[in-house]
Amino acid sequence: xxxxxxxxxxxxxxxxxxxxxxxxxxxxxxxxxxxxxxxxxxxxxxxxxxxxxxxxxxxxxxxxxxxxxxxxxxxxxxxxxxxxxxxxxxxxxxxxxxxxxxxxxxxxxxxxxxxxxxxxxxxxxxxxxxxxxxxxxxxxxxxxxxxxxxxxxxxxxxxxxxxxxxxxxxxxxxxxxxxxxxxxxxxxxxxxxxxxxxxxxxxxxxxxxxxxxxxxxxxxxxxxxxxxxxxxxxxxxxxxxxxxxxxxxxxxxxxxxxxxxxxxxxxxxxxxxxxxxxxxxxxxxxxxxxxxxxxxxxxxxxxxxxxxxxxxxxxxxxxxxxxxxxx
Amino acid sequence: xxxxxxxxxxxxxxxxxxxxxxxxxxxxxxxxxxxxxxxxxxxxxxxxxxxxxxxxxxxxxxxxxxxxxxxxxxxxxxxxxxxxxxxxxxxxxxxxxxxxxxxxxxxxxxxxxxxxxxxxxxxxxxxxxxxxxxxxxxxxxxxxxxxxxxxxxxxxxxxxxx
Numbered sequence: 001x002x003x004x005x006x007x008x009x010x011x012x013x014x015x016x017x018x019x020x021x022x023x024x025x026x027x028x029x030x031x032x033x034x035x036x037x038x039x040x041x042x043x044x045x046x047x048x049x050x051x052x053x054x055x056x057x058x059x060x061x062x063x064x065x066x067x068x069x070x071x072x073x074x075x076x077x078x079x080x081x082x083x084x085x086x087x088x089x090x091x092x093x094x095x096x097x098x099x100x101x102x103x104x105x106x107x108x109x110x111x112x113x114x115x116x117x118x119x120x121x122x123x124x125x126x127x128x129x130x131x132x133x134x135x136x137x138x139x140x141x142x143x144x145x146x147x148x149x150x151x152x153x154x155x156x157x158x159x160x161x162x163x164x165x166x167x168x169x170x171x172x173x174x175x176x177x178x179x180x181x182x183x184x185x186x187x188x189x190x191x192x193x194x195x196x197x198x199x200x201x202x203x204x205x206x207x208x209x210x211x212x213x214x215x216x217x218x219x220x221x222x223x224x225x226x227x228x229x230x231x232x233x234x235x236x237x238x239x240x241x242x243x244x245x246x247x248x249x250x251x252x253x254x255x256x257x258x259x260x261x262x263x264x265x266x267x268x269x270x271x272x273x274x275x276x277x278x279x280x281x282x283x284x285x286x287x288x289x290x291x292x293x294x295x296x297x298x299x300x301x302x303x304x305x306x307x308x309x310x311x312x313x314x315x316x317x318x319x320x321x322x323x324x325x326x327x
Numbered sequence: 328x329x330x331x332x333x334x335x336x337x338x339x340x341x342x343x344x345x346x347x348x349x350x351x352x353x354x355x356x357x358x359x360x361x362x363x364x365x366x367x368x369x370x371x372x373x374x375x376x377x378x379x380x381x382x383x384x385x386x387x388x389x390x391x392x393x394x395x396x397x398x399x400x401x402x403x404x405x406x407x408x409x410x411x412x413x414x415x416x417x418x419x420x421x422x423x424x425x426x427x428x429x430x431x432x433x434x435x436x437x438x439x440x441x442x443x444x445x446x447x448x449x450x451x452x453x454x455x456x457x458x459x460x461x462x463x464x465x466x467x468x469x470x471x472x473x474x475x476x477x478x479x480x481x482x483x484x485x486x487x488x489x
Contacts, residue, residue: 027455027462034465086431090424108416112427113465116412116434120458123438127451141442141450147364147435153428154366 003321007052007314014051017074018042021121028117037106037114041081044099049322050076053182054189056318057203059311061193068129072192075125076185078118083149083181085115090153091240098231119144152177160241163251163261170248171212178218179211202302206315209299214322216292219244223280233269235276241265245291249284256282296323352378355399362400362440369429373403380475388482397444402478404440405453408433409460409472448488452481 004011022028022038029035051073058069087093088101089108095101103111122144155173159165186207190200221230222237223246230236237244241264243251251257259275279285296319303315355378356371363369381402385395411430416423441450456477463470 027459029466032466034462037465083431086427089418090427092418103418108418108423110465110467112412112416113461116430116461117458117465119434120454120461123450124454124458127454141438141447144435144438147432147439150428150432150435151364151366154364154432157424157428158366 003317004048004052006317006321007056009052009055011048011051013070014048014074014077015042015045017070018077021071021074021078021125025121033106033110034114034117037102037110038117040105041085041102041114044097046077046081046097048077050080050181050185053185053207053318054192056311056314057186057189057191057195057200058193059314060190060199060203060306060309061195063192063194069189069192071125072188075122076181076188078122079144079146080181082115082118083146085111085118087153090157093232095231098228119146146181148176148180152180156242159243161264162241162243163257165243165248167248170243170245174212174215175208178215179208182211182214183207199306202306206299206302209295209302210318210322213292213295213299213319216245216288216295217322217325219246220285220288220292222246223276223285235269235272238263238276239267239269239272245288246279246284249287250279250282253282253284256284293323348379348382351382351396351399354396355403358396359400359403359440362436364432367429367432369407369433371403371407373406377406377475378403381478384475384479384482388479388486390482394444397440398446398449398478401437401441401444401446401449402474404433404437405457406472406474408437409474412464413469413472448485449478449481452484453477456481 019039019042022035022042028038054073054076055069058072084096085102088096089103089111093101094104101111102114105111106114123141126141126144152173152175155169156177159169159173183204184207187200187204190203195203219237222234222244225234227233233239238247238260247260251260256278259278263272263275299319300316303312303319306312306315352375356373359371363371378399381399382395385398390398408430411426411433416426420426438450441447460472
């Protein structure tokens, strides 16, 4: 049973809403390359984790405007998708989920503008949000203030192949790049559902722990999942200069560290194979796994503290499912 | 005896106006540079002509003096975000990553800073314009961005709504 089923979420509804956001935009010419690219990107699918977080967050409130919440959930996925399109350009990734990435299909400039359109369209949609009391609030826009996400990217660029990276730097980058948007999605959903402010903040903290464990799980999968599961060769993060948590732990072994430090922009995937095997048996993966579990446990603690709300069970489901994911 | 207070009217000579504009531009730039995270290494170097055009728009829309530096900073951020993503992009360009990231960061900061300056209404007013610029670019129509005109429209809309 998929995560969405366990959370009682109809993902087709999210996809329909995403397409509707494009098709109902009278400024996008029908059958233009822009419209086709947007629809193709939506149809390519994805985990739809951020929309699920928005919907789960909204269950902590008492406002029941389902169509509005679904629109906000779709908007959260637009923001995430826009960042993926730009990430693929930055990483020069030819593939996304095993299919050609958007920039390989329509060129780098047009792919960049497709991503920009998605962000701008979300701001336009949020600009139409009216609070129930008729006032104009800042809250909807904070969800698109993704400066944190960009700072995570800058950190990643700055520290590519930097084997002197500290644990704190790694955690800061991961919080900014991954955990923040997940936490904001949950908080955003809760606010849209009318949850009290203190509860929204607790949900943000839950999302931050969940997001960090999600990133560490991603780091681990670079060593444990198959190329087919990942949609890219295993070891791609290390090859691309990303110093992930398992690599940080492996660097504590002087012999392994000497080998890891030879990995640079010119290292080939074939050269990397034996080093990946050594990291796999070094104990570094188990230590990263324990860190991941500790973050999940912190998330579960927050979920359990919210047991007065029926939706706390959905938070526990999120922690269980994302903690045990295989790809 | 009743005293009737008249609003004080300053006569601003062209040179005095120019110096006030320079001060305003400098203040806006300093405020922004303090907002930009050092890791980005972004230095804003806006075209003065564009900023003077924006200030003229603010005057025409009767923007209160205290609001102007923040508004000008918002203008500078959006202008810089547009320009970082403008023009041809090649995958083998070593500066490509910086351009993408800088444009994304400046756009996010534009939203964040506008909220900080309590300019939500302006954000709402500019949202359709920003989107249309991205659509035009995605469709290969590389016309110049009429940012000052868009600000004028948004500010006029705000004034009329009051």
